[in-house]
Amino acid sequence: MKALEFIGINQPLVYKELDKPIVNDDQVLVKNTFAALNRRDYWITKGLYPGVIYPTVLGSCGCGQFNDTSYIYNPNIHWGSNPTVPSKDYIILGLEEKGTMAEYTAVRKSSLFVKPKHLSDEQGAALPLAGLTAYRAIISNCKLKPNEKVLITGIGGGVALMAMQFALALGAEVYVTSSCSEKIEKAIQLGATLGVNYKDKDWDKQLKKEGIRFDVIIDSAGGEGFAKLVGLANRGGRIGLYGGTAGNWNDVSPQLVFFKQLHIFGSTMGNDSEFESMVKMVTTHKINPIVDRTFPLSKGNEAITYMKQSHQFGKIILDIEK
Numbered sequence: 001m002k003a004l005e006f007i008g009i010n011q012p013l014v015y016k017e018l019d020k021p022i023v024n025d026d027q028v029l030v031k032n033t034f035a036a037l038n039r040r041d042y043w044i045t046k047g048l049y050p051g052v053i054y055p056t057v058l059g060s061c062g063c064g065q066f067n068d069t070s071y072i073y074n075p076n077i078h079w080g081s082n083p084t085v086p087s088k089d090y091i092i093l094g095l096e097e098k099g100t101m102a103e104y105t106a107v108r109k110s111s112l113f114v115k116p117k118h119l120s121d122e123q124g125a126a127l128p129l130a131g132l133t134a135y136r137a138i139i140s141n142c143k144l145k146p147n148e149k150v151l152i153t154g155i156g157g158g159v160a161l162m163a164m165q166f167a168l169a170l171g172a173e174v175y176v177t178s179s180c181s182e183k184i185e186k187a188i189q190l191g192a193t194l195g196v197n198y199k200d201k202d203w204d205k206q207l208k209k210e211g212i213r214f215d216v217i218i219d220s221a222g223g224e225g226f227a228k229l230v231g232l233a234n235r236g237g238r239i240g241l242y243g244g245t246a247g248n249w250n251d252v253s254p255q256l257v258f259f260k261q262l263h264i265f266g267s268t269m270g271n272d273s274e275f276e277s278m279v280k281m282v283t284t285h286k287i288n289p290i291v292d293r294t295f296p297l298s299k300g301n302e303a304i305t306y307m308k309q310s311h312q313f314g315k316i317i318l319d320i321e322k
């Protein structure tokens with residue numbers, strides 16, 4: 001089968017012929033149509049992810065065919081019995097177990113979910129990891145309610161956009177930040193109320209000037225901007241954090257955190273039942289994950305470079321059949 005093989009840290013992925021995966025009794029061999037990139041794939045290629053091994057096939061998200069039915073796959077493997085935290089054996093599809101950047105993937109039968117009918121295969125591939133992460137952060141942890149004000153940072157990101165779509169489906173009022181005014185404009189077209197550019201030094205003051213305080217804030221950047229998020233949170237506000245793209249927090253005021261009775265929820269992925277609930281929510285509200293651009297599988301390295309440069313508004317997809 002055609003596949004993109006990860007052969008070592010800081011080395012390009014190699015487009016080549018590999019043997020089809022061998023399936024065990026719990027698995028089926030799914031023929032992928034599309035795979036989606038996640039920032040995790042980029043971190044792995046740079047050796048910036050725990051437990052990097054190679055050679056292997058990356059890709060945690062995919063859509064494909066088995067027995068004439070289109071499926072998407074829950075990327076969780078061995079979450080375990082505690083709904084709050086994964087077991088010690090927890091892994092994500094696409095590292096220790098070969099992933100979706102290939103014609104075929106061995107997927108556990110329990111991980112197969114029939115693709116919601118309103119989604120194309122590309123949109124189906126875009127959903128799993130981003131949808132699950134956004135669902136836990138904004139729905140399970142922050143418990144966003146209708147009419148609440150929510151700020152979502154870095155709206156060009158795949159998870160951030162899914163969080164925005166969940167928030168809009170719930171009837172919340174969505175505000176965004178981005179490094180790019182066109183992305184803010186696109187978010188407003190999708191239903192956001194207002195956005196500011198986080199490259200502006202005073203971006204938080206621009207929001208404060210409008211008199212806005214946020215009941216919920218969803219962030220994957222951390223870094224210097226996090227102290228500003230604490231300042232923008234409403235009393236009793238909930239902050240959902242699932243990434244640290246911009247590095248460590250600086251100058252976060254403990255007084256603001258405790259005087260305002262803030263809740264800060266860190267999360268990674270989500271449990272299997274949250275995956276099921278997320279797919280139900282996407283189906284009920286006919287949510288279409290935003291696909292930014294599709295590259296042929298053979299151009300996987302170009303796709304990763306494009307992700308590194310953060311040009312995207314939504315998910316970057318690989319077309320397996322090209």
Ligand SMILES: NC(=O)c1ccc[n+]([C@@H]2O[C@H](COP(=O)([O-])OP(=O)(O)OC[C@H]3O[C@@H](n4cnc5c(N)ncnc54)[C@H](OP(=O)(O)O)[C@@H]3O)[C@@H](O)[C@H]2O)c1
Pocket residue numbers: 038039040043129130133153154155156157158159160177178179180183198220221223225242243244245246267268269307310311312314
């Ligand atoms: N914990 C988990 O389970 C989990 C799951 C998925 C992702 N993550 C992490 O979450 C982060 C985003 O992942 P993703 O897959 O959504 O990545 P992505 O699609 O590549 O999006 C990255 C986005 O981050 C935004 N960004 C970059 N620097 C920023 C800053 N200083 N302040 C605010 N936003 C900034 C940019 O938004 P603009 O383009 O709008 O400027 C960029 O488009 C990554 O660090 C990833 O490792 C964690």
